[in-house]
Amino acid sequence: MLRSASEQRGDAAVTAHGDHDDHDHDDHDHAHDHDHSDVPSDIALRVKALESLMIEKGLVDPAALDATIDHYERQVGPRNGARVVARAWTDPAYRARLLSDATAAIAELGYSGAEGGHMVVVENTPGVHNLVVCTLCSCYPWPVLGLPPAWYKSYAYRARAVIEPRAVIAEFGLTLPDDVAVRVWDSTAEIRYLVLPERPAGSEGLDEAALAELVTRDAMVGVARVAPPGVAETGGAAP
């Protein structure tokens, strides 16, 4: 069941169901069975208490908290990585810089910051397919992909990506032939990996912006390839 943004804002609100004046029921199909309790969940209360305490003690600035949230909810995301990929596809010199010093090349496009201080880009070729994971926690290249999706952080992905990468990738809809080597990258230190997918056939006439539109988050993590223009995505589950 998809949940609207206003529904999620309601999670920590102390309100009876009928009081949601910002709760729009028109754009999703559900009965009133979603989990609006009369009081916030235990964890929401604990978080609120810590935030209040830290503000009161002068440890954190409320405006900075909101700015961080805005940054990761609305300003950083896979569109950044897609632009990096599209630039690499159209500019061979940039591609070379990206493969030799990814942090600097990515910073040329204005992307840097937490969890992106030590970037490495791994390129897919006809004979090599790369897959990125963090088995120990959830390390992910935030400046180019934003925050990771829940599946990337899931125990199933963390456990299986290193032992059965082809089965995991197949669950996303992509079957790799035996003559393609799979390279899995387990992010155990501060290096953060971005997959440079292959440019799809049929994209020769597209400019950089149109190419960037084709590139999905899933292709940059390695559970998908980039589909040719006009064709449904090959593998993967989300832009």
Add this chain to the structure above:
Amino acid sequence: MNGIHDMGGMHGFGPVRPDPGEPIFHARWEARVLALNFATGAARRRAGASGRRQIERIPPADYLRIPYYQKWFEALLATSIEAGLITAAEAGPGMLLPVPPRLPPAPPRDTAPPRTPAFALGDRVRARNIHPDYHTRMPRYVRGHAGVIAAHHGNAVFDDSRARGRGDDRQPLYTVRFTATELWGAQGHPADSIHVELWEDHLEPA
């Protein structure tokens, strides 16, 4: 430590379930946890606290049960206590981690000369068969296995040392390539490989 967090190779978690429409945060408290982590991160790190080290110590049943961002929250409480930002009493009831002691002042900056790398690209190395009960970033699934040095990333702070309050112990950091058959035996695909960053102290010649 050989904790529940060290999941590479485990069975039993079922299929990977992508959710194409999922929001960045499933509840607002998750966003607040992220923001509080950012805002206090520098102070907690300066004190020598490590969020990852604390997350790994969440009791296994709780670790598996709680939502992702609650792991961050429990570690935020523990590391904030360690760093002296809040007291145990201020952390409130319900902590899943034992209340940690306040950390002693961090050791003085490491003034030892940089270590020269023991290994070169292409060298065969073995991940040491060690099982520290403290925070380490060497996963269980590589220990005792042989691989090849695929990259050298200069010298990096050694988490295993910092986590025990023994200073940065900067040392060479490598990417080691293990073949799938080396790690998983006959069920590994013969063409596949797994790359892991390991510090020099994790390795021995093979």
